[in-house]
Amino acid sequence: MKTKLLLSFLLLFHSILFAQRAGYWQQAVDYKMDIDVDETSYQYQGKMALKYTNNSNQALKKVYFHLYFNAFQPGSMMDYRLANIADPDSRMTTNIGTAANPKFQSRIATLTPEQIGYQHIHSLTMNGQPTSFQVDGTILEVTLPTEIQSGETATFDMSWEAQIPEQIRRSGRNSKEGVALSMTQWYPKMAHFDEFGWHLDEYVAREFIAPFGNFDVTLNLHKDYVVGSSGVLQNPSEVKGYDKKAKIISANGKATWHFKAENIHDFAWAADPKFVVDSTKSKGGVTVYTVYLPANKQVKENWKIAQELAAEFFDFCTERFGPYPWPTYTIVQGGDGGMEYGTATLITGNREIKSLVGVIFHEAAHSWYQHLFGINETVDEWFDEGFTSYVEELAFQSLFEKRGQLDTNPVINAYRSYYKLALSGKEEPMSLLADYYNTNYAYSQAAYNKGQVLAQQLGYIIGQQNLDKTFLKFYELWKFKHPTANDFKRVAEEVSGINLKWYFNLFINTTRTIDYAIEKVDDNEITLVNKSNLAMPIDLLVEYEDGSTELFYIPLREMRGEKPVESFAIYDGVQRTVLEDWFWTKPSYTLQTNKRPVKVQLDPSLRLADIESEDNSWVK
Template identity: 60%
Template structure:
């Protein structure tokens, strides 16, 4: 075989394996952990053997870990952030004073020594050699004794002592609902390394990114506890709660829980003596476990939520790609709702609609962010926005709610409020650095949804459905960026989307079109903003006929196909010349008397002012 043929075959192989990004690579890490829990002190001793593979094209002389528990100490960066942001998370602060003169105190600053969190490293070895390390805040820096060349693997052994903090954010001990252990961000986690370098964000309460790998975890805990966890329980006959008639295998009053998970990038668990377990089977899909406290006040809502959750997995499989793991577990715990590899921890004392909504949202994260490992420290709008989009449209179908052409107008209203607030910042901003939690929340959960719904408006309803499936095919078990999603959308639709991605993600520009004037010969439109978009112009004539003028944006270099909405059935569609973004005015010629004109009757165009989008004679 000649060199050119070999290179061609190799290139095609890589493209099929790794999607659109040429030369894509990602690190791999496998964890084998042994955890011995002290239930009285809320501490544990941890031992870990970590297999780390360097697939990067450069040699690594250091590696880094996240020590998240260190954030829960007075004087930490998270502690200071809480009293130096205009609108701190109410779960994490104590508020007093008056409305005019509020006093904000960080809960972290009030923690007693026994309620603080920490990871104390006892030893780290590489292939048996003791390593030097340095702890700075929530980051552990480790000097390797043997540098890792490209395409090599090393073994790291670590021992540490951890103290589980009083729950303030996501994980910790003794939740407000009485759950003893919510074990999230609980172990020294290998930091993520990719083409952008090491991701060493100090933990101040936002979210995460990490390399994929296998987790083999044994937890030794007092025998009366029941655990809900990431992964599949390997020894259900030896522990409490999962099988009737199970005989607890104990050593010195402790049972050993053994879980294994393949190809995930975060592992979480929760434990309580009062937990009970129920199970559902998704047809041709995973086993679902529901782990909650034995509390009559929540029993009915949790039981009623099980079948809708099964249906949600079926919906996601159909619309976003097949769920690839054997199990998924919903556990009562934490401080709200948070997703982890094949598990979510959610607070359980909710009404039915809230419980189902949170379960749907967190399960959607099994795709958007756990199957597609988005970098939540940079692109939080992708996992939260995409997850919220999937949650909402699935809810409408599963509960037989009316589905409008815009499936979530409420998201648009939330985005408009932010755009008019004066505190909006670009979605591409690092997640930790928003000036307001309000702005972060709307960008992540709301504007991220608008991005998708408006993308459907640009490329067409059927094309967006195809994009999700193609994205799944190319990027599952990898770490895609916003540009990777854009490239898939361009590939599927044949439409250039650079302008949309840049303006909507990297700026705070807004869209504002209007109908300027209408006469019997032409319709005069106006772009009053600095954000160009294609226009669906719906026209009703005096004689009762209707016409849909489609005006592509020039930079699209293409056009969307006909969309199947009831509103457009039997309506003539006329494609006219593209609108140049350099020109604020556009005129559409007509030869009939016009009765009514509407810019985008589907209301998927995120126009900041809809009041001038309609003309009625």
């Protein structure tokens, strides 16, 4: 035991030293944009002044921008991806075969020149000097007139024109619910550069990473339009919808909308003449706006209920996962589902109340996992979507369903979906780049569900209280930065004193599964067996003939530490006995009891992701 305590202390000391990566740096951007929109042609003219600060330790000869609208053209990589993946997104395809023998055609392939999306760059200078640039799909490659030295800030001035695509994928025009303009991924966005190099992912409908910065955005569009947007509206008394006493100021029939946002890494907006605006404030002071189409009485009632629950959501997450740091959050109807952006989300809004609250909670939870932490969604998709789904589910059960503390797994449905994936033959490692999964099914189940399992099962390994502390410590160390999954692992090790290398490596980088069984119970002897190739610590609840119970805890040797006692009602009054650790190289484990068992249960909290549960219990 003394050896274990020493090892735990050394691990804790090491984790404190390295909880943040040595020499960490990140780039910074400041956007100032002026946009003139022609809503009749679905085109706009844009001007941008971008200050880019190179905080890396090397000079930059080139920079890159993302031109996402260019994906909505026949012959794009997104077009081909839709045509060739086994289970394409139905929102972007048409079945030209039969129900029995489907054959999918990309809707992008049939777009006419008036329907496609594009971003055409007219001019681009750096510090007043012309640059050399070329467009390659959705990437703009810029060769600089002079290098941007380490520690230097350069100013880019750009003018461009864009056409908003008819095909909706997050962005687009005239959504199925009738929203005129859904403006996401709408501006040339500086690509992300970090210790891993430039992140130059072609847009094929997955997600993003970008540097943090400030946004100052001016939108000029028809005076009858109402805008919902990232950031804080600077002139509510001059535009429609936000101030009942507003006197709309217009020139040439257009009103000017001015928004500012600080320390975000994406900016989105949507606009429609029929939008209504409502707002409320959380107890913690976050102003929550809803901007939506009041299609009917039920829709309006649902949005009102959802708005109040959204305010409660920010208070809930502030307590559990760290304070929401921005003054506003805007929920805008638009797009084709739900997608998170800086201090805002676009969602489809004609939903029944449970669905509406669920999608709002999910996208708002992205304010932590992804937006506050700047997670690379193209690399660690499970860290983004899985942890967000975990936050969403905890909040939904607490606020919408009004359920108290659960004795068993609160994300058990995610476990069930993961089991189906693991047994389907379609599973791929979660470490796979998000764009490269063979099927959308494998991607979504791994990212959204197996990612939740990783988080909840981590609580099983280190203890639920330690998991809760890990989330808050991670917030403290990594807010407004770009952490990796390894950074989260290190914080969990620091908090718990438990080595987690084995868990994160095997659960993320492989498709190995967990499968334990109670092999036999013979009088006072219980034999357990690991039938799989992924070893885990074990909680074993034993009930005896006299009605008493005992919880046997078997650590895994690789943990180099022990989980503390957990405060679950199912364990109240239960004696806890810590046994010698189990080696991952040893397939079976035998323990002795002092009384005769009548019932034995592996993992009564249901947090161990065991793919075959029928052999996890024994009854005399």
